Amino acid sequence: MSTPDLSVEQLDKRFADHVAVNRLSFAVERGSFFSILGPSGCGKTTLLRMIAGFTLPDGGDIRIGGHSMRGVAPNRRPVNMVFQHLALFPMMSVGENVTFGLARRGMKPAERARRAAAMLERVGLAGAGHKRVDQLSGGQRQRVAIARSLVLEPTLLLLDEPLGALDLKLREHMKIELKQLQAAFGTTFVYITHDQSEALVLSDHVAVMNHGRFEQVGTPQQLYYEPAGAFVAGFVGANNRIPGRALGVDGELVEVATAQGWVVRARRSGAIAAGDAVAAFVRPEAASIELDAKQLPPQAVHYAGEVQSLLFDGANSAVLIVEQQTRFEFRVALPQTGRLADLKPGTRVFFGFDPQRALCFAAAAAAGDEHA
Amino acid sequence: MPQRPRLATNMPDAPAPALWQRRVMLAVLLTPALLWLFALIILPHIELALLSLRERIAPRTYAASLTQYRTFFAEPLYWRVFVRTAIMSALATALTLLVAFPVAWIIAKIAHGRASRLLFVVCLIPFWVSETVRALGWLILLRESGVLPALLVRLGITAVPVELLYHDATILIGLVYTSLLFMVVPLVSSLESLDNSLIEAAYDLGGGGLVILRRIVIPHAAPGITAGCIVVFMLTLGNYLTPNLLGGKNSQWFTELIYTQFIVRFNWEQGAAFGFLLLALSTGMVALGLRLSGQRFVDVMRRS
Numbered sequence: 001m002s003t004p005d006l007s008v009e010q011l012d013k014r015f016a017d018h019v020a021v022n023r024l025s026f027a028v029e030r031g032s033f034f035s036i037l038g039p040s041g042c043g044k045t046t047l048l049r050m051i052a053g054f055t056l057p058d059g060g061d062i063r064i065g066g067h068s069m070r071g072v073a074p075n076r077r078p079v080n081m082v083f084q085h086l087a088l089f090p091m092m093s094v095g096e097n098v099t100f101g102l103a104r105r106g107m108k109p110a111e112r113a114r115r116a117a118a119m120l121e122r123v124g125l126a127g128a129g130h131k132r133v134d135q136l137s138g139g140q141r142q143r144v145a146i147a148r149s150l151v152l153e154p155t156l157l158l159l160d161e162p163l164g165a166l167d168l169k170l171r172e173h174m175k176i177e178l179k180q181l182q183a184a185f186g187t188t189f190v191y192i193t194h195d196q197s198e199a200l201v202l203s204d205h206v207a208v209m210n211h212g213r214f215e216q217v218g219t220p221q222q223l224y225y226e227p228a229g230a231f232v233a234g235f236v237g238a239n240n241r242i243p244g245r246a247l248g249v250d251g252e253l254v255e256v257a258t259a260q261g262w263v264v265r266a267r268r269s270g271a272i273a274a275g276d277a278v279a280a281f282v283r284p285e286a287a288s289i290e291l292d293a294k295q296l297p298p299q300a301v302h303y304a305g306e307v308q309s310l311l312f313d314g315a316n317s318a319v320l321i322v323e324q325q326t327r328f329e330f331r332v333a334l335p336q337t338g339r340l341a342d343l344k345p346g347t348r349v350f351f352g353f354d355p356q357r358a359l360c361f362a363a364a365a366a367a368g369d370e371h372a
Numbered sequence: 373m374p375q376r377p378r379l380a381t382n383m384p385d386a387p388a389p390a391l392w393q394r395r396v397m398l399a400v401l402l403t404p405a406l407l408w409l410f411a412l413i414i415l416p417h418i419e420l421a422l423l424s425l426r427e428r429i430a431p432r433t434y435a436a437s438l439t440q441y442r443t444f445f446a447e448p449l450y451w452r453v454f455v456r457t458a459i460m461s462a463l464a465t466a467l468t469l470l471v472a473f474p475v476a477w478i479i480a481k482i483a484h485g486r487a488s489r490l491l492f493v494v495c496l497i498p499f500w501v502s503e504t505v506r507a508l509g510w511l512i513l514l515r516e517s518g519v520l521p522a523l524l525v526r527l528g529i530t531a532v533p534v535e536l537l538y539h540d541a542t543i544l545i546g547l548v549y550t551s552l553l554f555m556v557v558p559l560v561s562s563l564e565s566l567d568n569s570l571i572e573a574a575y576d577l578g579g580g581g582l583v584i585l586r587r588i589v590i591p592h593a594a595p596g597i598t599a600g601c602i603v604v605f606m607l608t609l610g611n612y613l614t615p616n617l618l619g620g621k622n623s624q625w626f627t628e629l630i631y632t633q634f635i636v637r638f639n640w641e642q643g644a645a646f647g648f649l650l651l652a653l654s655t656g657m658v659a660l661g662l663r664l665s666g667q668r669f670v671d672v673m674r675r676s
Contacts, residue, residue, distance in 0.1 A: 054572055075578045087573035091591035100587070104578035148577065 003066040005030045005155050005188040006051065011060035013046055013212075020046040022212035023060070028156075028190060028205075033182050035199040036192045038209035039235070044192045047209070048158050051190065052081045065155040075104070080149035081158040085165055086141055088133045094120070094144055095129030101152045119151040120144075123181065138166050142174055143181075150185055159191040163198060175201050196236050200224065208232045229270075230361040233281040238318075240287075240330055242280040243363060246272050254360040256280045260326035265301060266358035277363040284318050285333040287353040289340065300352030305330065307347045319343055321351055424644035440645035450629065450646075457626035458653055460540065460615075461608040464547040468555045468604050469597065471548055476559035481568070495556050503550065507617040510546055511537065514618075538620035546614040551607055555600040562596025563589070598665055598672045602658050609654050626650055 004027035013021040020043040028034040036044045049055040051062055053074035062069045064078055080101070089097050098116040107115075113129075120128055123143040128136070136144065142162060149157055163171045163178075179202050182189050193199055199206045200220040207217040208231070216228035227233035234241055244258040254268045256278055266280040293302050305321040308329065317334040332351050334340055343349070389397075427437040444450045479491045498506060513519050514536035521533035536542060566589065574584045590597070615625035630650070633643030662669055 052576060054575075074572075074575050075580060079576075081573070081576050083569045083573055085567070085569060087567065087569040089570060089574070089588060091588070100574070100579070101577035104580075104583065152577065 002030055004028055005065055006034075006190065007063045008047075008051075009061045009063070011047070011050065011062065012058045013043070013050060013055065014058055019043075019212045021050070021057070024213060025060075026207060026214060026217060028188060031186045031188055032204040033179070033189045033191065033202055035203040035206045036190070036209050037196055037199040037206050037236070038192075038194065040194055042209045043212040044194075044209050045160065048081075048160055048190070048192050051156070052079055052158055053077050078155040079158055080152055080154040080156075081160065082142075082145045082149055082162045084160045084162065086145040086162065088141055088144055088148070090133050092133070093129065094125070094131045094133060094136065097133065097144055098129070098148050098151055101148065105152075115151055116147075119147045122184070123147045139170055139174055139177070142166075143177075146178075146181060150187060154187065156188050156190060159189060161193050161195075163193075163195075171198075178202060200236070208235060210235075227269075227281070227359065230279050230281070230363060233359060233361065238284050238331065240282040240284065242266075242282065242328070244278060244280070246274050246276045246278045246360070248274050253355055254278065254280075256360060258326060258328060260328065262303075262323055262326040262328050264358070265355035266360035267356055269359050269361050272360065272362055278360050279363045280358055280360045282330075282353050282358040284331045286357040287330070287332045287351055289319060289321070289332045289334070289349055289351045291340075291347075291349055293350040296350060296352050297354065299354045299356070301355065302350050302352045304348065304350055307343050307345050307349055309345055310334075310341075310343050312341070317341065319349075321349060420644040420647055423641050424648050426641060428641065440642050441649075443642065444645060444649060449624075453624045453629055454626050454649065454653070456624075457609060458657065460543065460625075461547075461605055462657070464544050464551065464608045465601050465605045467544060468548045468551045469601060472552055472555035472559055472600065475552070476556050476563055479556070480560045480563035481566075492556075492560070495553050498549070499553060503613055504617075506550070507546060507614055510542070510549075510618055514542060537618060538622060540619075540623055543615050543619045543623060543625075546618040547608050547611065550611070550614055551604040554603045554607060558596040558600040558603070559593065562593040566592045594665060594667060595672045598662065598667045601661060602672070605657060605661070606654050609650065609657075 007027040009025050011021055011024045013019075022043075024047065036047065038044045046055060050057050051064075051069075053069065053072065069077055089100065092100065095113070095116050098119055099112040102112040102115060117126075117129060120126055123146060125140060125143055125147070128140070128144075133141065133144070145162065146157075159178075163174050166174060175198060178189075178191075182202075191199070191202060200223070203220060205217060206220055206223055207214045208223060209215070210231050216223060216232045218226075218228075223232060223236045227236060230241075233239055242256060242258060242262075242264055244256045244262075247255040247257050247263065249255075249268060249272055252267055253265050254272055255263060255265050257263045264280055264282075266282070272278055288296055288300060290296050293304075296302055304324040306324065308320045308322050311318045311320060311331075315336060318331050319334055319340070321330045321332060322328065323330060330351065424440050425436055425438070426434045427439040429435050444454075475491075475495065479488050479495075483491055501509075511518070514521075516533050516535040516537075518536070520536060521530070524530045525533055570588055570592070571584055574588050579587070610627060612625070612627040612631065615623065616628055619625065626646070627650070630643050630646045633639045633646060658669075662672070
């Protein structure tokens, strides 16, 4: 395998009262789209700023394209950054924004103009060079910010939640555009976000970050279907979190009882013994709902409940059910066919899930990581 | 309970004021400012303009003439002091900008919270003291028997105490000191509005400190710089006390000439003409400055 474009070794950063990045090591392959996903305050921005060179690490090393970045100033690193609010220069035209970096390298004006024009054309802004930044739409500014960085042919492009400020419709559109741009240029992208959907849609690999460490690094599919711990299971995608104690362990399956006494079964992940505090996770789409218990899949354990509310959201519609005896709130995805879309609150229903598609983790590691 | 649909308005009961009512209100609110402008600025200037355009031909007899302006150009002392005042004021403005910029940068970008507010207050403190007392402070420091010459002797830098007052440099120091705050305030507000990520982005794209200053910081702060320069230049040009006290008799300021004409020589006609020449100078210099920096007066005053 070739040298990774970015490799981080034992990186450490502490601020007065907390550890922002805690002895972190990882590598990003050449040409891949790597996302760092985490809640706000998890240290991802600090990590990105250390890679860009704006923040100095307390320990460890960052190697970009095989070279150590120790003592290398941001303006000498082969990385460029797309800022959260893009940070386009309002005092310059679009063309001047794109040529700014080239001019710093001492390139001749004619060559600069030629490269800037070619780059603007590649991002679909041909002929926009003379425009002022404030004449562009949000999506066009995004493309200028990327063009301004990519024209310098960096080894690594860092993106700091660049879609955060856009409205939903544009964000969905820009997600696709970003992925296509990355594929077209082949530059290694390191993208940080707190939006799991951005990370899943865009990335080849995602690192889930929490408290200055990576909880798990893997493909989006691995994170979704095989979360390594309770934090990842709770953070990536929608999930029903059922906290409780392990009543008994039967090979692969754990029997979990909630404090109110609801008993469910889930597949064991990691070492769990009877009596341990655990949390079971069931994805809404792994559970089924029927008006008649007989129609539920045979491998599912059935529970009776009552519809609390219907959360209609097109293909992502779900229904919130409270379990009959323990009043535990449970979310089940509605069938895509539109069947049951007319459920009314208060309706008595049956629901269940295949224990093989539910995961059970020891809860100790998850303490304090709960996300509302 | 029966419910009637109600339109949501800010004032459900009172109808919106009629147009004439709003106009009357506006007129009432503007009256003090307009009166002030008219009684203290426009009226005296009309009077001065008329004064400057006449000549005394016999006791209590006057005739319209341009003699006052002709005298100004004919007498080298007058126009030399005029040019000198203009150059010194421009120099003082440039020096003030040089001194104020790092101060404003520290207040706006480097210090945070309390420290930043404290630094601002430190800039303000000299203004709690009257200008006269401040100028006298410089006298105490700089005169031959003062603090600084004594210190220079003590340190062995000069053999005997030297007179540090009454030089052009002394006037410049005094003027910069007096004007500093008026430059710092607009600079701080324009630098504060500069998004730090622009600086970082420029750095990230390969820019060094000087490039960032020239391409990012100064263009962004241009309205603030221009506003500060206009205010400081006008204040300096029209300053009387500081050049008078620190400059002594060898270095006349144009305002001193105006004072002499009005008060000492009782030649109001000549003094009025000088006043108008000073007004023309300050207007012309400001216009030139705006032209050179590519700014518009209205934008500068609105943005800073």
